[in-house]
Amino acid sequence: MSNELTRADKLYRVRHSAAHIMAQAVGQIFPEASFAIGPPIKGGFYYDFELPRPLSENDLADIEARMKKIIKGNHRFEHQTWSKDQAREYFTERGQHYKVEIMDTLIKDDEVSIYTQDTFTDLCAGPHVMRTKQCKHFKLLRVSGAYWRGDADRPMLQRIYGTAWLTKVELDAYLHALEEAKRRDHRRLGRELDLFWFDDVAPGAPFWTPKGWTLYQNLAAYWRETHSKAGYIEICNPVLYRKELYEQSGHWEQYRENMFTMESHGQVMCLKPMNCPDTMKFFASRKHSYRDLPLRVSEGGILHRNELPGALSGLTRVRQFMQDDAHIFVTPDQIQDEIGRVVSLVDQVYSQFGLKYKVFLSTRNEDKFIGDVEVWDKAETALATAIKASGKTYTLNEGDAAFYGPKIDFMVIDSLGREWQTATVQLDFNLPERFNLQYTDADNERKRPVVIHRAIFGSFERFIGILIEHLGGAFPTWLAPIQARVMSITNAQEDFARQVADQMTAAGLRIELDVRGEKIGRKIAEGEVAKTPYMVVIGKKEVENGQVAVRTYSEGRRGVMDVQTLIDEMVHKAQQRTLDVKLDSADLWSEIDEEEDVNTDMSDRGF
Numbered sequence: 001m002s003n004e005l006t007r008a009d010k011l012y013r014v015r016h017s018a019a020h021i022m023a024q025a026v027g028q029i030f031p032e033a034s035f036a037i038g039p040p041i042k043g044g045f046y047y048d049f050e051l052p053r054p055l056s057e058n059d060l061a062d063i064e065a066r067m068k069k070i071i072k073g074n075h076r077f078e079h080q081t082w083s084k085d086q087a088r089e090y091f092t093e094r095g096q097h098y099k100v101e102i103m104d105t106l107i108k109d110d111e112v113s114i115y116t117q118d119t120f121t122d123l124c125a126g127p128h129v130m131r132t133k134q135c136k137h138f139k140l141l142r143v144s145g146a147y148w149r150g151d152a153d154r155p156m157l158q159r160i161y162g163t164a165w166l167t168k169v170e171l172d173a174y175l176h177a178l179e180e181a182k183r184r185d186h187r188r189l190g191r192e193l194d195l196f197w198f199d200d201v202a203p204g205a206p207f208w209t210p211k212g213w214t215l216y217q218n219l220a221a222y223w224r225e226t227h228s229k230a231g232y233i234e235i236c237n238p239v240l241y242r243k244e245l246y247e248q249s250g251h252w253e254q255y256r257e258n259m260f261t262m263e264s265h266g267q268v269m270c271l272k273p274m275n276c277p278d279t280m281k282f283f284a285s286r287k288h289s290y291r292d293l294p295l296r297v298s299e300g301g302i303l304h305r306n307e308l309p310g311a312l313s314g315l316t317r318v319r320q321f322m323q324d325d326a327h328i329f330v331t332p333d334q335i336q337d338e339i340g341r342v343v344s345l346v347d348q349v350y351s352q353f354g355l356k357y358k359v360f361l362s363t364r365n366e367d368k369f370i371g372d373v374e375v376w377d378k379a380e381t382a383l384a385t386a387i388k389a390s391g392k393t394y395t396l397n398e399g400d401a402a403f404y405g406p407k408i409d410f411m412v413i414d415s416l417g418r419e420w421q422t423a424t425v426q427l428d429f430n431l432p433e434r435f436n437l438q439y440t441d442a443d444n445e446r447k448r449p450v451v452i453h454r455a456i457f458g459s460f461e462r463f464i465g466i467l468i469e470h471l472g473g474a475f476p477t478w479l480a481p482i483q484a485r486v487m488s489i490t491n492a493q494e495d496f497a498r499q500v501a502d503q504m505t506a507a508g509l510r511i512e513l514d515v516r517g518e519k520i521g522r523k524i525a526e527g528e529v530a531k532t533p534y535m536v537v538i539g540k541k542e543v544e545n546g547q548v549a550v551r552t553y554s555e556g557r558r559g560v561m562d563v564q565t566l567i568d569e570m571v572h573k574a575q576q577r578t579l580d581v582k583l584d585s586a587d588l589w590s591e592i593d594e595e596e597d598v599n600t601d602m603s604d605r606g607f
Contacts (some may be wrong), residue, residue, distance in 0.1 A: 014135055017129045024119065026160070033049050037102075049158050055143045070118060087114065186466075218478070237278040245277050250403065258307070273304060339387070349457075353471075363400075406427055425453070480510070482511070484509060493515075500548060534552055535553075
């Protein structure tokens with residue numbers, strides 16, 4: 001077996017070591033600092049600290065400067081093994097109670113691994129680089145809060161994030177990619193494009209503007225049309241239920257901390273966090289034959305989940321959302337074909353937006369699942385077989401399944417090369433048991449169906465947030481809230497401009513008319529900022545010839561066109577849902593792609 005380190009191994013070591021160097025620098029500034037944990041992560045590293053005061057951007061600059069001095073010293077990372085008693089005494093004397101807690105609660109061995117560089121000693125399993133100079137291509141990025149061990153009842157620590165790379169070229173490319181991601185941040189573009197806003201009176205719930213709601217409804221119309229053609233029926237169920245429904249489904253035991261509850265007339269009521277239990281009630285409300293299966297049932301109702309305030313993040317992490325949900329009731333021998341149909345639908349939807357994806361198969365968490373092991377094994381095998389039969393490859397994600405069944409997760413890759421978890425397909429043998437679901441088979445025997453849970457967008461809110469960043473806010477003509485701006489150069493063209501706008505509106509296009517007395521250059525510039533797909537300019541010559549001058553956001557000047565020719569082009573794009581946008585930010589991570597999984601259990605070979 002080769003001892004040569006992979007690129008992923010080297011990145012892991014550089015980032016892990018940079019986290020230790022950062023901790024040493026923080027300790028120089030704050031001698032009373034308490035150190036928690038400092039792991040490498042995809043794209044960089046972080047370290048959590050308990051400090052006497054909040055950090056500022058100026059502090060990051062100071063920490064960076066001290067890190068550079070430590071790196072320049074080219075100190076060696078020395079590894080030792082201590083007894084727990086020796087380590088406990090060392091860290092207790094220095095007031096490092098988080099390190100003591102880690103040893104007492106997470107480390108079962110009688111000995112612990114210790115790493116020292118220069119004057120800084122840390123409890124750490126490693127591995128690290130040989131010397132600090134190997135970490136010179138780094139940058140500190142930001143500070144955030146993090147509860148100790150993810151527990152909201154424990155202290156809030158300060159987390160410093162940084163990035164580190166093997167070369168300066170990689171570091172510069174990554175920082176450039178981060179800047180492009182900031183420019184495309186859906187929260188900023190949502191305000192600039194007047195799509196949505198948030199208010200503390202409803203934390204975690206977006207307020208949609210007319211333009212944003214138009215976008216939302218057009219996406220919903222696409223969802224309904226696509227699912228109708230794929231053989232789905234749509235239902236609409238209540239949003240408020242007695243807790244007994246979730247006790248029956250198992251969610252009350254496994255999920256209630258994420259649910260909004262209230263009391264009404266002596267009963268505990270829950271705002272619906274998912275569509276699964278009430279869709280089981282729908283199936284159970286009528287008799288079914290094997291001829292009815294597969295029964296594909298979609299529901300796009302409003303859901304609520306009690307996310308922690310610190311976890312909320314624009315549209316991508318909200319408390320109120322609409323999931324593009326569906327549940328498919330099948331016989332056991334229909335599983336493979338139906339999973340294949342779902343994968344084909346995922347292909348169709350994602351290609352509509354120019355999104356690629358990776359596939360992951362998540363198996364049961366041995367500490368958190370309901371049902372029999374034999375049933376789970378059967379479900380996991382069925383999913384793996386179905387993925388292979390669809391011609392896809394997958395990565396195994398052990399222990400990450402939902403508590404009621406294994407799942408396939410789809411990770412979409414946007415135009416910047418970033419990955420987002422969106423679609424999921426979950427196979428469930430347990431809820432049909434809990435809700436006593438039955439169908440009559442060909443021999444007139446009562447049988448238990450299998451349920452396939454699946455979502456493709458994930459949620460409308462999250463998917464719109466991803467789309468905004470993927471497209472940089474420049475939506476294709478079919479999806480754009482305003483498809484064209486009709487603009488007059490002077491007041492003399494106002495009547496003809498109104499005629500053109502009325503003609504386009506009558507064809508079903510979404511038009512914004514601008515006959516203000518502003519200069520045409522300013523009107524065009526405003527259209528560019530709004531990323532309007534078409535800008536229709538009308539001057540004296542256009543009126544005389546009964547034509548319009550056309551610009552598009554993706555192509556610039558198109559020249560003069562007949563009005564009906566323009567309308568026909570736009571209507572065709574809208575009807576065909578053409579992706580007429582430039583995904584011109586090539587994968588900014590392509591030169592710095594971390595293809596291999598990081599190996600976290602290596603011997604300390606150094607490099």
